[in-house]
Amino acid sequence: MIKVLVTGAAGQVGQDLMDVLAGRTPPGGDSDFQPDGQAIGLDEFSVMGLTHHDLDITDAQAVRRTVGMVRPDIIIHLAAYTAVDKAESDVEACFAVNEAGTGNLSDAAFEFGARFIAVSTDYVYDGRKGDTYVETDPTNPIGVYGRSKLAGELRCRPQDTIIRTSWVMGLRGRNVLHVIADRVARNEPVRFVTDQVGTPTFSADLARALATFARQPLGGIWHVANRGTTSWYSVAETAARLFGAPDDFVTPIVTEELSPAPAATRPARSDLSTRKWESAGFQPMPEWTAALSRFVADRN
Ligand SMILES: NC(=O)c1ccc[n+]([C@@H]2O[C@H](COP(=O)([O-])OP(=O)(O)OC[C@H]3O[C@@H](n4cnc5c(N)ncnc54)[C@H](OP(=O)(O)O)[C@@H]3O)[C@@H](O)[C@H]2O)c1
Known part of the structure; x- marks a missing residue:
């Protein structure tokens, strides 16, 4: 049995x-999504999941x-x-968790001979490339959260695995x-931005991909996201329709129209390419629309 310690388990x-x-x-x-061609065995992993209460990283x-x-x-x-x-006004606390906490875990993994897999974010990019990001693109975070996550990546060792999602x-x-499902139920229309573009990722699919990295000793930086580049407006519009909303339930707006204006600036376009994942021979990540349909079906 492979012994796995998970932080953030709750x-x-x-x-x-x-x-x-x-x-x-x-x-x-999706029980058919087995990226490395083999279902996870019931006794394959022995897992200890740690919550914030169990361990402050x-x-x-x-x-x-x-x-x-352990x-x-x-x-x-x-x-x-x-x-x-x-995070924009809580910089120290954010860096304590995302930079120092990640460093503490990478250090302990190294000391006790464990492989280390850390999850990071598309917010390490500035969103100005104008095209899908690949793992080798330069990073340039534009907010505190993204800066702290990049600082955490930099506290990892070359043999560690970093999954940006x-x-x-x-x-x-x-x-x-x-939020959208509740608003549909109350018949309260919503507004979503068309000028933030990215790759939605459903945590069930991400989790299955992470298990693949637990099986395969692949270090370095990897992108893992569902397939398909889209805007928040399009995600909201597709979801609202699946939740049974009438036409025009979601109004398209641009970021400047958000009120109150959010404290953090988000990348305008930070969609992630998963070509490296596919080139490694893994089953392509499911399309985000298929993953959204599963989400809605299971929520209903
Ligand atoms: N959500 C996204 O859209 C997104 C996008 C890209 C990347 N990611 C990354 O994906 C990973 C998982 O995200 P998620 O969506 O599952 O986030 P989440 O639901 O917020 O879970 C994070 C967990 O970390 C725990 N935590 C916070 N501070 C801690 C500390 N000092 N010590 C121990 N545990 C602590 C939190 O516990 P408490 O709530 O009890 O504090 C929470 O259970 C993260 O690395 C995140 O940066 C997320």
């Missing part, structure tokens, strides 16, 4: 990853003690400060799809 992706590593398909998942001594006690083969690191707008949504997470 978070959006963490809950889905705990299911996947136990051989279950998370809600909103900013505490270097506690991290070292825990990893030394002696995992692999650490999959999902714990993060993810409040993108709040984007626009993550899971059935058990706090995300925009639940």
Whole structure:
């Protein structure tokens, strides 16, 4: 059995990853999506999932003690400060988790001989490329959250695995799809921006991809996202329709029209190419529209 330690286990992706590593398909998942061609065995992984309550990753001594006690083969690191707008005025706390916390875990993994897999974000890019990002593109984060996540990446070692993902949504997470479903139920139309473009990623599919990296000793930087470049308006419009909303329920706006203006500036276009993933021989990530349909079906 491969012994895996998961941080952020109670978070959006963490809950889905705990299911996947136990051989279950998370809600909103696709049991046919087996990127490396083989289902996860019920006894393949022995998993310890740590919540914030169990371990504060900013505490270097506690991290070292825990990893030394558990002696995992692999650490999959999902714990993060993810409040993108709040981070703009809470810089120190954000960096403590995303930079120092990630460094603490990479250090402990190295000391105790575990592989280290850390999840990062499309917000390490500035969004000005005007095309899909590949792993070798220069980084240039434009907000505190993105800067802290990049600082965390830089605290990792060359042999560590860094998975950059984007626009993550899971059935058990706090995300925009639940807001849209509730607004449809109350018949309260919504407004979404057309000028932020990216690649939506459903946490059930991301979790299954992460399990693939737990099986394969692939280091370096990888993009993992559902396939298809789109805008938040298009995500909202497609979701609202699937939730049964009437036509014109979602009004297209541009970022400048958001009121109040969000504290953090987001990249205008940060869609991630998964060509490297496909070139490694893995089944292509599902299209975001197919993943959204599963999300809606399971939520309903
Ligand atoms: N959500 C997205 O759109 C998105 C996009 C790109 C990349 N990512 C990355 O994907 C990963 C998983 O994200 P997610 O959506 O699952 O986020 P999430 O739902 O916010 O989960 C993050 C978890 O980390 C925990 N945490 C925060 N501070 C901690 C600390 N000091 N010590 C230990 N645990 C701590 C949180 O616990 P508490 O809530 O109890 O504090 C929470 O359970 C993160 O690395 C994130 O940066 C997310």
